[in-house]
Amino acid sequence: MTKFTFTEKKDTRSGFGVGLHELGKQNPDVVALCADLTGSLKMDAFKKEFPERFFQVGIAEANMMGLAAGMTIGGKIPFTGTFANFSTGRVYDQIRQSIAYSHKNVKICASHAGLTLGEDGATHQILEDIGMMKMLPGMTVIVPCDYNQTKEATLALGTHVGPAYLRFGRPNWPIFTTGRPFTIGKADKMIDGTDVTIFACGHMVWQAIEAEAMLAAKGISVELINLHTIKPLDVEAVLNSVEKTRCVVTAEEHQINGGLGDSIAHVLARFRPTPMEMVAVNDSFGESGTPTELLKKYGLGPENIVAAVEKVLKRK
């Protein structure tokens, strides 16, 4: 039995765009900055309704991060928008010094993350961003799984205080979290199970839902937890689930190093050593292709999650 279904697909970036527009209506201190990707980031509605609060900075991401940090002085809540690659690696030192170390209330909103960016290829498919951002002291890192959750996460950031990184993407993707509550830092247990826990984030939550149905057909009971907040990690939810299932699979559209799996492994190694398998990109760059082709080639399909579960169960 499939516990989650969808009737509509939308891109997570559109969830950000709708959320940002809504925040603009709610709070006159919310401002938005964009580095020449207004359409791609779906920031047009905000720009149209609040032109005086929208700042086009051109292709100058380092300056954008500094501007955003400075705007917090005087009480503004800046949301920066560009691709994930240009939101992190390109401007890491600016984020580190002007935003994270200075503890500025800047919301770094990043689209086109991961392989599902597709045809543009590896230059744009950043797979290291979660790792880079979670290493910064005080940085909140959120990777929502669908259009609805990206909208909810954006809205939640409007009242969250402190630097934050919000990671989303380009492809149309099933919408399946409508009506589910979203709280920053609180894991969302989507399916109860007893044999194995799958922790997933971003687009991989849907892959895990498909995997769960395949595993259920084989009589394997999966607990699926959507860990949309990588940092601060909901350690209690992780340990509570593992206490019951005693083995773990993680799934993320990121390098195997530095991402969600890495965070879970840290918790388990310290508090409850547990057999674990990681579904992630195995220390390589991506390439051009369709999102589905790429997820399959790089081992991020539902069938890869199924295989990882079967492997970890044998190690239990």
Add this chain to the structure above:
Amino acid sequence: MSKQTDLLELKKIASQIRRDIVRMVHACQSGHPGGALGCTEFFVALYFKVLKHNPKFSMDGKGEDLFFLSNGHLSAVWYAALARSGYFDVKELATFRKLNTRLQGHPATHEHLPGVRIASGSLGQGLSAALGAAQSKKLNKDDSFIYVLMGDGELQEGQVWEAAMYAGFNKMDNIIATIDYNGQQIDGPVDKILSLMNLRAKWESFGWTVQEFNGNNLDEVIKALEHAKILAKQGKPVMNLMKTEMGFGVDYMMGSHKWHGVAPNDEELKKALDQLEETIGDY
């Protein structure tokens, strides 16, 4: 107080701040005395004359002029100016660069030192932050000014020119930037490392109004900074190319990049203090 006495009083403060700088750097045997000494007149002019500010510090600084230090290694002169203008007790200058201090080697905010609004040290970032604060002032209908100081070597960082382009294009008429134009950087003279060539023409072509003055003449610095406010009203950002001498006020440190990041020993400290006789009381 007549203008003349006023100037004499400010010169005494400048001498004291120079004493503070060499004593601070000597006490922790680290830091950057050269640039700090070279910019002392600028900080005295700013904090004791030009800036509309409240030492009862608030991060947002509503209704106040705000200052940003982009070349964070000049922290010693900034801390001394802040303490001497009432932001915190001058005794705290003794903790400079020592464990658990609020006076970090490069300025930081998480220790909550009054006067510091953003961390700096990694170069090239301050102008962007200052422009953000300037943009925030405009949104808040606050007509105060934003000041920022940068180093000349720092202008080799690409981000500075992203910010320069943004400010010029957006006619940021509430920003008054200054370059500590001492011609020196760590590895030698700027002209030998990576020349800035025609710096005035560079800023003018980016849409800024440029003025030049001698940064080690206190009277001239005050007049230039006051004039900058008038220039800004012409609707463009203002760039002060401020010629300074690294190490100014301590003869053996003057004019050389050697004292960029070196602390004086006991004997050198005495020699420096002997040259900086005027004092309002050491910390």
